[in-house]
Amino acid sequence: MRGGMGVALATTSLWLASAMAAAAEEVTFKAISAFAEKTFYSRGFERFIDKVNADGKGQVQISYVGGPKAMPPFEVGNALKGGVVDLANVTGAFYTNVMPEADAWKLAEKPMAELRKNGGYAYMAALYDQKMQAILLARHIDNNPFHLYLTKPISGPDLTGLKLRITPVYRDFFQALGATVVQTAPGEVYTALERGVVDGYGWPITGIFDLGWHEKTKYRVDPGFYSAEVSILVNKNSWGRLNERQREIISAAAAWIEAQAADVGKENEADIAKQKAAGIEVITLGEEFRTKAYEAGWAGVIRQSPEHGPKLKALFSK
Ligand code: 173
Numbered sequence: 001m002r003g004g005m006g007v008a009l010a011t012t013s014l015w016l017a018s019a020m021a022a023a024a025e026e027v028t029f030k031a032i033s034a035f036a037e038k039t040f041y042s043r044g045f046e047r048f049i050d051k052v053n054a055d056g057k058g059q060v061q062i063s064y065v066g067g068p069k070a071m072p073p074f075e076v077g078n079a080l081k082g083g084v085v086d087l088a089n090v091t092g093a094f095y096t097n098v099m100p101e102a103d104a105w106k107l108a109e110k111p112m113a114e115l116r117k118n119g120g121y122a123y124m125a126a127l128y129d130q131k132m133q134a135i136l137l138a139r140h141i142d143n144n145p146f147h148l149y150l151t152k153p154i155s156g157p158d159l160t161g162l163k164l165r166i167t168p169v170y171r172d173f174f175q176a177l178g179a180t181v182v183q184t185a186p187g188e189v190y191t192a193l194e195r196g197v198v199d200g201y202g203w204p205i206t207g208i209f210d211l212g213w214h215e216k217t218k219y220r221v222d223p224g225f226y227s228a229e230v231s232i233l234v235n236k237n238s239w240g241r242l243n244e245r246q247r248e249i250i251s252a253a254a255a256w257i258e259a260q261a262a263d264v265g266k267e268n269e270a271d272i273a274k275q276k277a278a279g280i281e282v283i284t285l286g287e288e289f290r291t292k293a294y295e296a297g298w299a300g301v302i303r304q305s306p307e308h309g310p311k312l313k314a315l316f317s318k
Pocket of ligand 1: 041091093166167168169185186202203204228229230
């Protein structure tokens with residue numbers, strides 16, 4: 001009896017001690033998205049967060065501070081690099097100030113699974129390590145072409161006289177076709193269209209309904225070009241604070257969400273139908289529109305990064 005009680009007490013205190021150790025070990029990461037909460041480009045990140053928070057109880061948790069209301073999108077890269085946030089959901093075009101090469105993801109014509117094998121991912125990982133103090137955990141958006149959307153029609157691949165909203169994604173291409181460009185965060189596109197400050201904008205095939213742009217959009221230009229990239233990055237020092245088990249929880253959620261990039265094609269089709277139903281007309285240009293996009297895109301990456309651009313082109317192109 002007494003012995004049994006002693007064992008029970010010892011067991012209880014052991015349990016208490018390990019519970020306390022686990023509680024003390026639990027790490028909470030702060031996460032930000034460069035895209036508005038609950039919109040298309042944040043959703044994969046939000047699913048990743050939910051999974052980590054479910055699988056990581058007592059180990060690692062993610063506190064999501066939200067989207068551009070919490071931080072301007074073009075500042076997310078610097079915040080991640082400096083450890084102001086531990087995790088970020090962001091596209092390369094938003095942090096070319098820190099790492100110009102990041103915008104080259106859009107030009108990859110191979111899936112991430114292949115780039116993780118052929119050295120393409122490893123080449124970029126070294127640049128993330130040096131320039132961003134970061135690790136790219138998962139690319140959850142791929143297979144998602146960009147398009148030019150307009151309020152006025154065009155009759156060919158000549159954008160002379162048009163003022164277009166851009167990010168670094170589209171700059172070299174639209175300028176090569178003669179456009180005047182103005183960079184804005186996604187949050188400013190609606191007002192720019194409403195006020196007639198721009199005649200159109202670059203954006204991927206999905207998501208124009210999220211912020212109401214369909215109301216102001218009359219035409220979509222086909223074909224699409226490149227493949228939009230949105231990825232989850234982690235600060236290197238933050239990653240260094242995790243133990244093996246905590247890293248495994250995050251890595252498993254990252255692999256799970258990266259595998260879902262293959263499903264983006266279904267979302268593309270859904271938005272194409274939705275755009276049609278909204279009365280957005282399609283202006284179809286020849287395949288040389290797309291060819292020109294890649295030429296201008298790679299020329300831009302190589303100009304920004306003469307050292308790494310050509311190597312990335314060799315690793316990323318078909
Ligand atoms: O147009 C943009 O803001 C942009 O660069 C982008 C990149 C990836 C996904 C969505 C938008």
